Amino acid sequence: MTAASRLAVELPGLNLKNPVMPASGCFGFGDNRYAEMFDLNELGAIIIKAATLKPRAGNPVPRIAETTSGVLNAVGLQNPGVDVILREKLPVLHQKYPTLPVVANIAGATQAEYVEVAKRMSASGMVSALELNISCPNVHEGGMLFGTDPQIAQQLTKAVKEVSQVPVYVKLSPNVTDIVAIAQAVAAGGADGLSMINTLLGMRIDLNSRKPILGNKTGGLSGPGIKPIAVRMIYQVSRAVDLPIIAMGGIESAADVLEMYMAGASAVAIGTAHFNNPTACPDIIKALPSKMEDLKINSLSELIAEVRGGYPNDD
């Protein structure tokens, strides 16, 4: 087996030479200076910032606060709206990296909005899959509710699936009592895959002002501190729902990637790690083969088969 095929994975709509992609919101539309630091063609794919129907200005600043082994963000889905993204952002990305699979993260305040964004985005010919963001903790309408009520989540998934011309991954919120119930609901709604986890709702308070640091008060917690929660949820969901999972939540290294695979992942996304290490994605991609060799893992696709085929023997 060649080094290349060791890392290749196949998911609905995503035929990836390696499983590593920047997570939504941490890499813009590829139109930032990270893109000067390595060739985006090295990526397995790219997940772009959330798109909404109308432009969104997002939340008041400050939007960023650091925590121990984590970051709180309350960007609030700032984006120029689906039409500008389709007109100005995606064509540039597509032209520069014609073979780079693009996953479009989409969000909305109502089901109708989600459906409309999904329709336009998936019809563009420039995206390989949608990532249905039903889990943003930083918006006050919709956002999170879609991700915490199984019935609403299922309906939304179904509605989006009906209009989407590309596979739909539903991005789950960890801020729920029972992640498996939500995963089962979106599976019943026809999701092609899952993406997990989004951020955990958190807060920091400034001791001098005695007020929350973030303009939005609460924000989403990401980074290595949340990885054990992500691993647990992916493990639980992968045993209950037969859908591929794009894993995220604190991944910083090849070892972290493999831990996600052993939990049940089929691909991975990297968010917060970029902030310390702009070349986190290519670094991880480079480190994977030798780490796999150490652990006697021949290929990621075999690892997926082993982990996800092995459940009946699991106690």
Add this chain to the structure above:
Amino acid sequence: MTAASRLAVELPGLNLKNPVMPASGCFGFGDNRYAEMFDLNELGAIIIKAATLKPRAGNPVPRIAETTSGVLNAVGLQNPGVDVILREKLPVLHQKYPTLPVVANIAGATQAEYVEVAKRMSASGMVSALELNISCPNVHEGGMLFGTDPQIAQQLTKAVKEVSQVPVYVKLSPNVTDIVAIAQAVAAGGADGLSMINTLLGMRIDLNSRKPILGNKTGGLSGPGIKPIAVRMIYQVSRAVDLPIIAMGGIESAADVLEMYMAGASAVAIGTAHFNNPTACPDIIKALPSKMEDLKINSLSELIAEVRGGYPNDD
């Protein structure tokens, strides 16, 4: 105001010279070698390990795994049972430290068990308050369910309150979609206070064996990585429910204590921090006055009044 009264706080059943207590499960029954490293009389109070009706052997080992800025534990409420605790553990503690307030953490698999433990424990004359553990993620019966369903939580609280001769603090689980709903339910059940947060359900997988490290597979995540989640939940609950809160979750320093107060806490408990720093509690108690001075906080009781009296003006 004297240095002493700056730290004094009054909560139902707990008239504390300072607000700092070891968290349940991280300090046994005071019968461990931490007690050789400082005088437990320095503590505001002590929360003892969970008591159940029958002795519990707990979960299979390994029970401990480290994560980035966190610890996973799956001890599984190992304890010798309420009768042994009342006969052998509490008398020793009480005799050595006659003025140290003791909070007894109690757990059960059924409501009847909780009620029985509460009855015996609270009648002992050796505990100042109960901490109703409806949030242990590491037991397969009861435990967590009591903490995730508002109705069940309310019923249980009510039943325990009916038999308890001391105030009852209900310890909430963070593994829920809506912590406020649970807090409101236990308030309606008659809780005298809240204790939050217990651990977040997490997992680590060993890359060599490809299996979860913990014998119980999942475990409870504690430590500084979860602090932003604790702060957020305490902030939300303190605005919705008029009960004092004993705050915990990643507290390591006097600054962390004050952040919890600004979120809405009335007292604090320290768990994981002991593992690195056995004298975490006395160190924090010593550091509090000068940190308060820096921040122009005259006394903790005034801070509580300011924070929790100030909500109407909050936007």
Add this chain to the structure above:
Amino acid sequence: MRIIAQEELAPSIYRIVLYGKFDYAQARPGCFVMLKLPDGTYQLRRPLAIAALAPLQETITLIYRVVGDGTHLLQQTAVGAQLNILGPLGNGFPIENVESTENVLLVGGGTGVPPLMLLAQALKDKGCKVTTAIGFRTAALIFGEKEFEDNGQLLLATDDGSKGFQGNVGQLLATQPEQTYTKVYACGPNGLLQMVQTRFAGTTAEIYLSLESRMACGVGACEGCVVSTKDGTYNKRVCVEGPVFNGREVRL
């Protein structure tokens, strides 16, 4: 880059000199770097302005105030240690079109002073007449005096009057005769920047303000650091479209 010197300039204010590979050609006054803290605990780099540049010696100088854990750790870091530096970042102060005949004003306060040091030198090199007005809480906290005096005229203010004018920089400027500055560059707390906006609104001076904002990426990827201009809400990212903004357009 390697730390080759670190010294206290004033209480809590440190100058750190870093040696090594850096894109010196791209660095302009007002640009900043994102410095990775030498401890894996921290998830975010810290933005610090470039205070001096020596391309031939291959060094850059940063001046920072110890305000929290990250800057505290930086201060504890020994000479000889390697620091991972991302930059130069940001647009920097626009000085391409400044003529040698121009009369320019620099206004700074606190940790807004360091980028002005590099700017003063660049403007002086162009031959302009540079006036710098900077304010500190008290005399003991003053730094950069010599650098500004070397490059033009320095107006000093201290809140307690222990050195220079007693009061803040705004009050100091109010005492100055109306001057016809062609350009005003400012960096410092928001209050100071607002004062500059107001003070020079009625003049013909071009106003350039360098802003601070909490940043995650520093490279335009996260939308964390945004600011509003008269054209929109949160429509500009401080890390890429800034940190320097047209003072007549940016909303503070």
Add this chain to the structure above:
Amino acid sequence: MRIIAQEELAPSIYRIVLYGKFDYAQARPGCFVMLKLPDGTYQLRRPLAIAALAPLQETITLIYRVVGDGTHLLQQTAVGAQLNILGPLGNGFPIENVESTENVLLVGGGTGVPPLMLLAQALKDKGCKVTTAIGFRTAALIFGEKEFEDNGQLLLATDDGSKGFQGNVGQLLATQPEQTYTKVYACGPNGLLQMVQTRFAGTTAEIYLSLESRMACGVGACEGCVVSTKDGTYNKRVCVEGPVFNGREVRL
């Protein structure tokens, strides 16, 4: 305590010597310390056995294998650095009642070897006849040879036969003539301990096994490190009632 020496004994095996205040009087062979890693990221201390003690020089010696992040960081820590040490902890091997006439066997493997080094010396000091059987994967990984030879007879096994007996320690012991050891002390992986239990079950020897367990507190506060004996399930804490248990009682 301060690191005053650190050296590689074999690939991935390091000896570190710490100087300073320590409760030397309480430290016995088989006791361990909980070492705080010199980086705030880590929430848990690392348990390491005491391999040598020099109360007069005020030093303790630890020998550790680099297996994960924590031991890797320890290996990177420079001589001169301060380490926070909690200990001595644990019960240690019972040697009070050992007579000078006794014939004792020590059995070890891997990172179970270090505590036996201190034990061998203590038993030799008592005048006993000490035989040590230790196993390694291959000759290059052997350490402690001199220490054990100085204190009695050493039987070496390597899995690949590159030095001493070819095979594991169990197989090595099987080749030895039946001896009448009065006491057998063992430390190492569970497989080795189980072998010792079985091998000496039919003899009259007292058997003492030193166990490893994942620990949080190390002082009996968390119930994290428990082990079962014939009297109950998870009824003993390795950190306080252990790490040394009666081999006829403990369930592995």
